[in-house]
């Protein structure tokens with residue numbers, strides 16, 4: 705059997721914290737992601753979700769354990785990885801077209817080829833006609849569409865997404881979730897999507913990984929057997945969705961309570 709595309713095996717991440725002590729952000733965390741699989745990672749605030757993602761992206765080396773992409777130990781940013789964060793990496797001084805073209809340009813494509821690819825993706829994310837606009841002329845949702853095009857234009861086989869829609873209002877957020885599913889389907893890309901929002905995790909993912917309160921390790925993994933294509937706002941009203949929600953919340957709630965108690969202790 706082929707190995708998983710992404711594999712964390714007992715991965716631990718420690719950071720130096722004040723006065724020579726060490727803070728463990730992630731502890732012996734093991735999880736896998738198969739090619740084309742959409743995995744959501746949920747956990748209490750500050751538990752180590754972003755740190756887990758940074759281990760896969762190669763932005764942070766693991767302190768112990770292993771992180772593998774395509775069977776190879778991650779020692780630098782792996783090829784074919786696209787990122788999307790809460791604050792988007794849209795460059796305010798560049799037009800929409802040149803923002804989206806910047807990835808292919810960086811990879812050595814000619815200006816004409818990069819712009820042709822960018823124009824195609826701008827159309828696919830629903831922004832045809834806005835190529836010459838600058839980011840400050842766009843709404844928050846439109847800037848997210850630019851960020852999506854920027855991420856997808858390089859055809860990543862792994863998408864790492866860290867709360868990309870959390871700053872959006874509820875309606876725009878639902879729209880962007882549908883857009884993401886539409887663009888992702890058929891791309892063959894594996895996704896790790898970090899979110900605070902259990903509704904969002906279930907609506908998008910094939911599998912939801914629940915992390916413990918800090919230091920993060922895997923508490924439970926839930927399959928999400930909901931059919932695709934999905935329309936997130938309709939899905940949330942179904943009985944099947946509410947049932948899955950209640951099962952996962954049962955697991956997550958204990959960790960959220962623990963995190964709150966720790967917070968209360970630390971400020972007491």
Ligand SMILES: Nc1ncnc2c1ncn2[C@@H]1O[C@H](COP(=O)(O)OP(=O)(O)OP(=O)(O)O)[C@@H](O)[C@H]1O
Nearest residue numbers: 719720727729747748749750751752753754755756
């Ligand atoms: N570069 C760093 N140096 C020191 N400590 C760090 C570093 N990055 C993260 N941490 C600590 O690791 C812990 C986990 O942080 P992380 O950002 O991964 O959590 P999170 O679950 O993504 O948080 P949130 O829910 O707020 O998005 C926190 O205590 C954080 O302060």
